[in-house]
Amino acid sequence: MHGILVRMNDGEALTEVSLAWLQKAGLAALYDLAIGTISPEEFRTRSADERSRRKITAKADAERERTLLAERAAYLEAASKANFEKMESDPVLRRRQEARDLRRKFGVGYVEPEHYPRVMTFIKRLDSGKRISPEEFAWVSSHAEYCLTDELRIAYHRVEAEALTLDWNETGDAWAAINASAHWRKANEPQQAVAITATASAHARKKLPKIRSALMTTRGGALRDLKRFVEAKDLGLQAHNLTPDDYRPCTLLGAVSLQLGDLSSGHAWYCKAEARGTERFSVDQDIRAVLARVSKEERKRISAFLFSQDPERFKWLRGAGTEAQRS
Numbered sequence: 241m242h243g244i245l246v247r248m249n250d251g252e253a254l255t256e257v258s259l260a261w262l263q264k265a266g267l268a269a270l271y272d273l274a275i276g277t278i279s280p281e282e283f284r285t286r287s288a289d290e291r292s293r294r295k296i297t298a299k300a301d302a303e304r305e306r307t308l309l310a311e312r313a314a315y316l317e318a319a320s321k322a323n324f325e326k327m328e329s330d331p332v333l334r335r336r337q338e339a340r341d342l343r344r345k346f347g348v349g350y351v352e353p354e355h356y357p358r359v360m361t362f363i364k365r366l367d368s369g370k371r372i373s374p375e376e377f378a379w380v381s382s383h384a385e386y387c388l389t390d391e392l393r394i395a396y397h398r399v400e401a402e403a404l405t406l407d408w409n410e411t412g413d414a415w416a417a418i419n420a421s422a423h424w425r426k427a428n429e430p431q432q433a434v435a436i437t438a439t440a441s442a443h444a445r446k447k448l449p450k451i452r453s454a455l456m457t458t459r460g461g462a463l464r465d466l467k468r469f470v471e472a473k474d475l476g477l478q479a480h481n482l483t484p485d486d487y488r489p490c491t492l493l494g495a496v497s498l499q500l501g502d503l504s505s506g507h508a509w510y511c512k513a514e515a516r517g518t519e520r521f522s523v524d525q526d527i528r529a530v531l532a533r534v535s536k537e538e539r540k541r542i543s544a545f546l547f548s549q550d551p552e553r554f555k556w557l558r559g560a561g562t563e564a565q566r567s
Contacts, residue, residue: 248274266290342367347389355384366395371403397427405436414444414451421458425465433462453483460492464499472496487516491526498530501538503545524556 244258254262254274262271269286272278278286342363343349351359362380365372377396380388404420407413417440421433437459444452460475473496479489490513497506510523527546531539543557 244270244274266294346391346395348387348392351384351387355387359384359387363392366392366399369399369402371399372396394427397423398429401427401429401432405432408436408440412443414440414447414455418451418454418458421455421462425458425462430462430465434459434466437462449482450486453479453486453489456482457486457488457492460489460496464492464496469496469500473500485516487513487518490516491518491523494523495526495530498527498542499534503542506542507546507549527557 244254244262247254247258259271259274262274267290269278269283269290272286273280273283339360342360343351345367346363348359348363358376359380362372362376401420401423404416404423408416408420417436421437424430424433424436437455441452441455441459444455456475456479460472460479463469463472463475473493476489476493476496479486480493483489490509494506494509494513497503497509510527514520514523527542531542534542543554546554547557
């Protein structure tokens with residue numbers, strides 16, 4: 241359009257292509273001016289009329305488009321309502337939709353047909369706050385692990401934590417409090433673990449050393465989750481003094497020492513944990529968890545130190561920068 245106006249302003253004749261474009265665009269007044277059949281004064285009058293008609297046409301087109309969109313929206317709403325009513329009246333469709341909603345809630349995608357009944361029972365029980373038997377949890381963990389999402393794991397541990405907390409409140413059984421604390425931590429609620437172990441510890445002063453040590457260790461782990469490392473280390477040392485042959489306080493002290501920057505002590509405590517019976521795989525998983533929680537620079541420092549202490553034992557730490565992030 242700009243090129244056409246420039247040529248006309250310079251008094252140059254338009255090409256056949258340009259004239260055809262003016263006709264196709266509905267610019268009749270400009271076309272007639274270009275071929276010389278009307279004067280500039282007549283063009284101004286006719287072009288004003290054309291602009292007015294175009295505005296009216298555009299407004300009518302916009303209104304027609306809005307009407308079509310509204311009709312389409314109404315149609316889709318009616319179709320959706322009809323489908324919903326059909327689903328509500330059809331128990332099979334309703335159950336299928338409820339199952340899809342539940343899987344979506346817990347981040348579970350496709351389930352193999354042979355696993356479907358037990359997996360859905362597992363999900364429904366957790367959604368209703370009912371406990372899962374150890375056997376059923378073991379079955380899902382081994383046969384349908386691909387369905388055991390983070391959301392489902394957290395739900396499982398929260399249900400267990402709530403049940404064990406209730407058990408502790410009703411019976412005063414210290415082991416119920418200890419196990420509840422472990423589940424609260426795995427449900428990503430360490431503050432609940434700190435609360436229940438505080439109460440249980442106050443009632444356990446005359447308990448056996450093993451019980452007091454377990455309470456201190458799980459409480460220390462919860463404080464470690466909350467980054468209260470000095471308090472966690474103090475509890476770990478007390479627990480170790482009570483049960484020097486138990487690997488659990490040693491594992492706690494190994495992790496806390498690394499996170500406090502005391503790498504030599506961290507390595508020594510992990511060695512003590514392995515000497516007392518913990519599996520090397522568990523120590524490696526614990527170290528991975530520590531590496532995932534610290535800064536990139538600290539991750540490199542810890543990895544380099546442990547590798548220097550035992551290159552064969554910690555050869556997996558060569559790629560710890562990315563491995564820790566993946567884990």
